[in-house]
Amino acid sequence: MVPVLLSLPLLLGPAVLQETGSYSLVFLYTGVSRPNKGIPRFQATAFLNDQGFFHYNSNSGKAEPMGPWNQLEGMEDWEKESQLQRAREEIFLVTLKDIMDYYKDSAGSHTFQGMFGCELLNNRSNGAFWKYAYDGQDFIKFNKEIPAWIPLDPAAESTKLKWEAEKIYTQRAKAYLEEECPAMLRRYLNYSRSHLDKTNPPTVTITSRAGPGRNRIFKCLAYDFYPQGISLHWTQAGKVLTSISGGVLPNGNGTYLSWVEVEVPPQDRDPYFCHIEHSGLSQSLSVQWDETKKPKPERNVATQPQEVTLSA
Structure with a gap:
């Protein structure tokens, strides 16, 4: 599924081609320990299918609609969305620091990336995912069937223990993927279906x-x-x-x-x-x-x- 991380994530896997009647909502997060001048320490981009529809970064502290969605009224409460992204930024950067502390990676700049989202096929939930990568390598992913966080890196063992010690992190992730994300996607489609359904012949x-x-x-x-x-x-x-x-x-x-x-x-x-x-x-x-x-x-x-x- 489906950067910023180079449009749709190269480090977290290739984009999935959309089937007819298939729609996806995907969030991409990137945190950098030592960003270059002008590069935000944290940024988030949301995609409807393969189209970026809002972006947030730590420099502005604002979630702002992109492309054709910046002309739409009532699709989202952007101040509320900005507050949510600021809260996620804080948790995200704390996790990046924890990983760096584990590996004693004090030299150079390090990157933590996250990607999560859901898909509807013919208006029915057709899958969801949540995963992270550190310096381009798989770090941890969520299995909503268990439900549990699955470590993919030695440092992720302590991240798993920390997140699962507060059960709300596990329960919240499951509820988000199975209920909240599909509900949001359905609501966004009320404003976006005509744009996402467009076709241009080659x-x-x-x-x-x-x-x-x-x-x-x-x-x-x-x-x-x-x-x-x-x-x-x-x-x-x-x-x-x-x-x-x-x-x-x-x-x-x-x-x-x-x-x-x-x-x-x-x-x-x-x-x-x-x-x-x-x-x-x-x-x-x-x-x-x-x-x-x-x-x-x-x-x-x-x-x-x-x-x-x-x-x-």
Whole structure:
């Protein structure tokens, strides 16, 4: 699930692609023992699906809505939310100090990160999680079925004892994940569903360049699409080819981009197709590399914007 920690957490695991009818509420916390100038000692970002909707940091002491949510009235009591985040900041930084004391990590700067949240699928609770990492390594996680905190690091044993000595920490975490978080998410969806349900179809660009041994490399780039779930691959004579993928990356404007490359022998003049599937397309899209520098769509091409940029 689902930084700030690089948009959605690289250190705590990759983001999960949203299914149709699936919505998630995820909080990301970062505490730094010796922050660089201008960097907050503590910051928190909340995400609805993969979209940041509010941010808090220790410099401002305020929780403030982000993106389209800063135009909405009544979605949240932001002063109350700021007070809650200030309280969580205090507990978070105390835990960071406890870990540093355990390891006698007085030199350098150290980072403590937390991520927790829940998911609804077709308006029913479909899972929740709560976990922490220290200096990029798994530290402790919550198992709501037991319920208990599960140590993943030697220093986490004392954290577990401290948190479970006050049963409210365990009971509160379970209640939050099973009741409060899904209830909040349902309330937020009253304001956010139309924004989260938007779809932007991909624009596709195909390029060719010389590769090792004079082989050619065909690159298929899909960009400006939302949501992030996409299938992208090369085919030849109906067969899916082994290729290199660039994954799915943020595009910087609320959309995503992805690419896939295939290496082709120079003498091979058979047609190669880039095949794309995305929820923004009414049907799958296949675009052929054309030596005459014109796109040749197959019959199943959807009526969507296409670009074919060719290079030697």
